[in-house]
Amino acid sequence: MNAPAIPMTFKCRAHDAVHDAQLRRNFRGAMDFLMAKRAAQFPDGDELERLRSFGNAVRARALSKLPELLERLETNLTRNGVKVHWAETVDEANAIVHDIVRAHEARQVIKGKSMVSEEMEMNHYLEGHGVDCLESDMGEFIVQLGNEKPSHIIMPAIHLNAGQVASLFHDKLEVDYTEDVDRLIQIGRETLRRKFYEADIGVSGVNFAVAETGSLLLVENEGNGRMSTTVPPVHIAVTGIEKVVENLRDVVPLLSLLTRSATGQPITTYVNVISGPRKAEELDGPQEVHLVLLDNGRSQAFADSELRQTLNCIRCGACMNHCPVYTRIGGHAYGTVYPGPIGKIITPHMLGLEATKDLPSASSLCGACGEVCPVKIPIPAILRRLREENVRAPDDEPRHMRGQGSKYSRAEGLAWKGWRLLNTSPRLYRLFNLAATRLSALTPPKLGPWTEHHSAPKAAPRSLHELAREHLGED
Amino acid sequence: MSAKERILAKLGRSLAGTTPIADDYDQALVTTPWTYAPEQRIPRLRELLEAVHGETHLTTTDGWPARVVDALSARGIDELLISPDTPHGQQFAAHIAAIGKSVRLKSYDRPVEAWKDELFFGTPASLTGTLGGISATGSLILWPTTAEPRLMSLVPPLHIALLKASEVYDNLYSVLQAQSWAEGLPTNALLVSGPSKTADIQQTLAYGAHGPKELIVLILEDA
Amino acid sequence: MSNGTSNTASNATRLAPPLAAARTYPEQKPSDVYLFGTCVLDLFFPDAGMDAIRLLEREGIRVHFPQGQSCCGQPAYTSGYTDDAREVARAQLALFARDWPVVVPSGSCAGMFRHHYPELFAGEPDTLKQVDALSARTYELAEFLLEVCKIRLEDRGAPVKVALHTSCSARREMGTHVHGRALLAQLEQVERVDHDHESECCGFGGTFSVRMPDIAGAMVRDKTAALKGSGAAEVVSADCGCLLNINGAFEKQYERLRGEHLASFLLRRSGGKADGGQS
Numbered sequence: 001m002n003a004p005a006i007p008m009t010f011k012c013r014a015h016d017a018v019h020d021a022q023l024r025r026n027f028r029g030a031m032d033f034l035m036a037k038r039a040a041q042f043p044d045g046d047e048l049e050r051l052r053s054f055g056n057a058v059r060a061r062a063l064s065k066l067p068e069l070l071e072r073l074e075t076n077l078t079r080n081g082v083k084v085h086w087a088e089t090v091d092e093a094n095a096i097v098h099d100i101v102r103a104h105e106a107r108q109v110i111k112g113k114s115m116v117s118e119e120m121e122m123n124h125y126l127e128g129h130g131v132d133c134l135e136s137d138m139g140e141f142i143v144q145l146g147n148e149k150p151s152h153i154i155m156p157a158i159h160l161n162a163g164q165v166a167s168l169f170h171d172k173l174e175v176d177y178t179e180d181v182d183r184l185i186q187i188g189r190e191t192l193r194r195k196f197y198e199a200d201i202g203v204s205g206v207n208f209a210v211a212e213t214g215s216l217l218l219v220e221n222e223g224n225g226r227m228s229t230t231v232p233p234v235h236i237a238v239t240g241i242e243k244v245v246e247n248l249r250d251v252v253p254l255l256s257l258l259t260r261s262a263t264g265q266p267i268t269t270y271v272n273v274i275s276g277p278r279k280a281e282e283l284d285g286p287q288e289v290h291l292v293l294l295d296n297g298r299s300q301a302f303a304d305s306e307l308r309q310t311l312n313c314i315r316c317g318a319c320m321n322h323c324p325v326y327t328r329i330g331g332h333a334y335g336t337v338y339p340g341p342i343g344k345i346i347t348p349h350m351l352g353l354e355a356t357k358d359l360p361s362a363s364s365l366c367g368a369c370g371e372v373c374p375v376k377i378p379i380p381a382i383l384r385r386l387r388e389e390n391v392r393a394p395d396d397e398p399r400h401m402r403g404q405g406s407k408y409s410r411a412e413g414l415a416w417k418g419w420r421l422l423n424t425s426p427r428l429y430r431l432f433n434l435a436a437t438r439l440s441a442l443t444p445p446k447l448g449p450w451t452e453h454h455s456a457p458k459a460a461p462r463s464l465h466e467l468a469r470e471h472l473g474e475d
Numbered sequence: 476m477s478a479k480e481r482i483l484a485k486l487g488r489s490l491a492g493t494t495p496i497a498d499d500y501d502q503a504l505v506t507t508p509w510t511y512a513p514e515q516r517i518p519r520l521r522e523l524l525e526a527v528h529g530e531t532h533l534t535t536t537d538g539w540p541a542r543v544v545d546a547l548s549a550r551g552i553d554e555l556l557i558s559p560d561t562p563h564g565q566q567f568a569a570h571i572a573a574i575g576k577s578v579r580l581k582s583y584d585r586p587v588e589a590w591k592d593e594l595f596f597g598t599p600a601s602l603t604g605t606l607g608g609i610s611a612t613g614s615l616i617l618w619p620t621t622a623e624p625r626l627m628s629l630v631p632p633l634h635i636a637l638l639k640a641s642e643v644y645d646n647l648y649s650v651l652q653a654q655s656w657a658e659g660l661p662t663n664a665l666l667v668s669g670p671s672k673t674a675d676i677q678q679t680l681a682y683g684a685h686g687p688k689e690l691i692v693l694i695l696e697d698a
Numbered sequence: 699m700s701n702g703t704s705n706t707a708s709n710a711t712r713l714a715p716p717l718a719a720a721r722t723y724p725e726q727k728p729s730d731v732y733l734f735g736t737c738v739l740d741l742f743f744p745d746a747g748m749d750a751i752r753l754l755e756r757e758g759i760r761v762h763f764p765q766g767q768s769c770c771g772q773p774a775y776t777s778g779y780t781d782d783a784r785e786v787a788r789a790q791l792a793l794f795a796r797d798w799p800v801v802v803p804s805g806s807c808a809g810m811f812r813h814h815y816p817e818l819f820a821g822e823p824d825t826l827k828q829v830d831a832l833s834a835r836t837y838e839l840a841e842f843l844l845e846v847c848k849i850r851l852e853d854r855g856a857p858v859k860v861a862l863h864t865s866c867s868a869r870r871e872m873g874t875h876v877h878g879r880a881l882l883a884q885l886e887q888v889e890r891v892d893h894d895h896e897s898e899c900c901g902f903g904g905t906f907s908v909r910m911p912d913i914a915g916a917m918v919r920d921k922t923a924a925l926k927g928s929g930a931a932e933v934v935s936a937d938c939g940c941l942l943n944i945n946g947a948f949e950k951q952y953e954r955l956r957g958e959h960l961a962s963f964l965l966r967r968s969g970g971k972a973d974g975g976q977s
Contacts (some may be wrong), residue, residue, distance in 0.1 A: 014913045018913060018915070026677075029678075032675075044508070050717070053716070057496070057713055058715040060711050060714075061496040061711075064490070065496075070499055071483070086477065088478045088481060088482060089977075092478055109723055138675040155678075158678075161677045162677045162679065182682075188684070191607060195686070196949035221671070221674075221684070222671055222675075222685045222686070223629055223686025223687075224685045226625070227504065227685055228628065232627045244930025247657065248657045249648065249657070250500075252646075255647070256505070259804050266523065267614055269667065269686070270665065273666075274662070275662060277662070279662060280497065282585060282622060282624065283584075285625055285713070299482060299489070305708060305710060305712050307711050325910075325917075328916045361905075361909045361910065362906075364902065366899035367634075368866070368899070379819075383695040387777060387778030390778055391779065392778075416782045419773070419782065419786075423737075423771070423786040423787055423789065424788075431742065433741065436741055437497045450911070450946075451915070452915060453911065453918055453919065455950045457946055459741045460745070463740050465740060465763075467738060468735070468751065469765060492709070492710075493711065
């Protein structure tokens with residue numbers, strides 16, 4: 001995988017993104033739209049808070065018995081005729097998919113939307129083995145056509161406007177230029193319908209894997225998820241090991257939270273519950289259904305009870321929709337499959353902190369993400385924790401994360417020790433204040449990055465300590 | 476060790492000495508806010524379906540076939556995919572015969588592989604039953620069967636669904652309970668809440684992405 | 699729903715804390731309070747600190763300002779230097795020994811006392827007791843004036859339109875954006891105007907603004923543009939970090955608008971200094 005090199009350039013990408021006026025407009029407009037849609041779905045703040053707590057409890061309960069639920073899931077899926085595979089790494093997961101592809105001599109794979117398949121870079125992998133891998137979600141299709149990556153986990157092509165899609169379709173599909181969205185979607189429909197018809201294998205993600213019934217639940221609006229999981233003779237679902245829930249009824253609060261938080265819909269057009277391959281008497285559906293359960297660093301997050309909360313995520317994208325940083329730079333600047341706040345806290349487990357060390361710092365810790373998270377992941381607290389892991393001495397024990405200590409700097413550590421000394425020694429602090437106030441005129445006009453956007457701050461002539469002492473006496 | 480054993484061992488080690496969180500399921504929270512007076516159920520379902528471009532009509536057990544004929548002729552469609560093995564399929568066939576209208580009835584009576592081309596490119600409309608509806612979200616419940624397979628409600632551009640008024644439930648939780656979903660699910664169970672749609676281009680809603688472009692729900696008030 | 703994990707092992711899967719009940723406030727105004735001035739205010743906005751003291755004194759409260767105070771520890775805490783933050787926090791703890799309320803003219807530092815000190819000292823049961831007690835008697839200034847002092851402000855100023863920027867911690871950790879609004883609403887001639895994306899962060903975020911200058915710069919440019927676009931003649935905020943950020947950006951842009959601390963604005967509008975003119 002070459003992905004680890006990408007996040008290293010986070011600051012460069014962010015720099016370019018904030019200066020791209022079109023991109024800024026596209027994202028601001030889209031995020032405002034999604035925030036308003038979500039808000040309209042939760043008119044009752046009390047219901048929202050209680051439901052978020054409920055969602056949190058359902059996810060936490062599942063994680064509190066994850067090994068047992070995964071085994072129950074496998075048992076029940078197997079009983080239903082679904083073949084379950086386990087993969088620790090993306091390479092293993094790709095190899096499993098490739099084995100299935102080879103066994104069926106498949107040439108064409110059609111994909112429903114799956115972020116885990118993005119983690120695996122499955123398209124790239126399969127294409128390297130001579131297999132066509134086509135995205136069928138309209139947003140994913142557009143992104144693939146433009147040789148890009150998704151910029152949002154729910155709305156992959158959100159960085160493009162209709163005009164940009166029109167140009168893309170005109171260039172790549174050789175159709176007449178039109179910015180009419182209905183027409184553009186019909187072009188996508190016609191192109192992809194033929195592909196559903198021809199595909200040998202359908203690939204999908206999973207929104208919830210239900211241990212109790214051995215079922216895979218998928219939500220979507222377009223119907224491409226149903227197509228991908230019904231038309232081709234083989235269906236391969238790929239998902240993370242954390243996606244399991246205990247009982248079918250647990251899906252009820254999570255589904256409500258997911259669709260309302262993600263796109264502000266009471267429910268998606270389709271909720272698709274798959275519990276097995278085609279039975280002998282049935283006339284359609286795949287002959288084979290496979291589930292690939294992928295770890296890819298999740299078990300590292302799981303090992304620490306604070307970081308484990310990251311795995312509550314139901315991938316609604318509300319954290320990015322409400323994030324002032326994501327709104328400014330868009331999804332691509334992160335250079336990771338999962339952008340935005342959730343990306344900052346999950347990706348370090350997938351790629352290691354050395355490859356993602358700038359991500360935890362790219363937040364003002366404003367708390368908007370944690371406020372809207374439907375399963376109450378304390379994202380700001382976890383970002384702070386990752387900063388701690390980042391600056392830990394590299395040989396520090398215990399080892400919580402791959403790449404911990406990647407931002408360790410002796411000089412910065414010493415600077416904080418100095419800061420600590422200053423702030424724990426009243427006399428030193430008083431002396432410092434005296435110097436800062438009396439020598440305020442000597443403040444240099446340029447103070448590193450701060451003065452790119454601000455004038456240099458000048459200390460007041462006298463500190464509050466002095467003024468208060470004068471007014472109130474020593475205390 | 477296999478990948479499975481290694482993953483489970485890691486997860487197990489991380490939970491050593493802990494006990495699972497108890498199941499404190501808050502049933503009231505997923506039912507009480509989503510409970511309706513009987514006379515509100517259908518209006519709410521219709522309102523939500525129509526908000527996402529679903530078409531709904533109130534009709535009766537005797538009256539619905541004429542509605543279907545009207546809907547088809549309004550669209551210039553002269554054929555319909557319908558199951559001859561369901562009571563509603565038989566009723567519609569009888570209706571067509573009685574009025575002498577030329578609607579060609581097709582049935583999904585062989586595996587998809589045997590007629591995929593026609594299903595995909597030569598079947599403009601289908602009619603299926605449902606297992607009920609959900610007021611809270613404006614949803615139809617479908618459990619595809621051999622008589623009405625999965626693709627019947629997905630591939631044709633127009634899907635007409637029959638919904639019995641007596642089978643409209645308040646919310647998903649009550650459906651799972653009333654229909655005992657956890658005790659046995661079909662290969663595929665579905666909630667359908669409108670025609671296929673997407674907002675993937677500049678948040679502009681467009682209907683007919685990959686599934687039906689139109690969904691007509693005929694609500695049988697006396698059933 | 700459960701009120702905690704079903705076991706107390708440190709590796710137990712965590713549940714979100716139970717929904718907090720609304721904060722209850724003492725019936726009686728206290729005779730004495732501590733003021734924790736905060737380090738940014740100390741150096742850059744000391745007048746705001748004095749104005750907070752005068753507002754409290756005008757309410758008949760004796761204000762104590764322990765001279766040993768420095769910083770709440772937040773800069774190190776949010777930068778991941780947890781041990782350094784803890785020691786600075788420990789130094790503050792010792793200064794507020796009496797059971798008087800601690801009033802903080804900053805939502806962000808008040809949030810540090812109330813919500814993050816208990817996290818910092820979670821591993822020290824004895825200190826934690828002290829920390830919990832401190833946390834329980836810590837108030838953000840606007841909250842304290844409104845809910846505990848039940849202050850009544852009489853507006854003596856000319857009609858003016860004011861935009862209120864609330865810091866993210868004041869809004870999300872302390873819930874005090876409502877208090878700032880309520881205090882401004884008491885001033886008859888003051889019309890509070892909304893600004894675009896009002897609840898959005900100004901881009902300060904402590905060290906964030908120097909670590910990620912491009913992003914933080916874009917955020918503060920949008921914030922200052924929104925404040926300018928609101929039609930307000932004055933900008934008010936109860937957090938000096940935000941004020942440092944917003945005012946520094948205004949100055950860089952050669953704008954005349956400046957943010958003022960809420961304490962200074964309230965005091966100025968409602969008749970100035972405390973009776974007795976100690977200052």
